[in-house]
Amino acid sequence: MCRNIRTLHNFEPRADAAEIEAAALQYVRKISGSTKPSKANQEAFDHAVHEVAHVTGHLLDALVTTAPPKNREVEAAKARARSAERYATA
Template sequence: MCRNIRPLNNFEPPASGDEVHAAALQYVRKVAGATKPSAANQAAFDRAVAEIAHATGHLLEDLVTTAPPKNREVEAEKARARARVRYGT
């Protein structure tokens, strides 16, 4: 999985449309192998991002869990702690 795509499920408050769009954009960039498509591919790139964001939104709405919602700040601090261990900073 692309390191820039963050888990979006089971957070309080739920993932915003911007977060879903950002994840879809990162996914399409990874699959396409380009961060910015050529003019000839821009429409296909944008359509793919929109379709993936739409499907992701439906997925997040439909997922069911019994776990308590996660806190974004707590999860971000855990990620920073893992990075400090991993990169030695």
């Protein structure tokens, strides 16, 4: 489940609201142990996702670094290469 949470800090362009929301959703799914909450829990689940996304946005705004921003395409290519190496059949 949490493999879908990606690093959001220090990218150019900055992480947008949709990326932050997706990470928050994955986090709440992981800690709740549920990918789809029951109707009785839907409101609490949605509220948690909203709150985690809100706090994550504040965190990303507050973080500072001296490192140059990363390029999304380059980082995605590195991840694909690691995955290909990890799952290569012998």
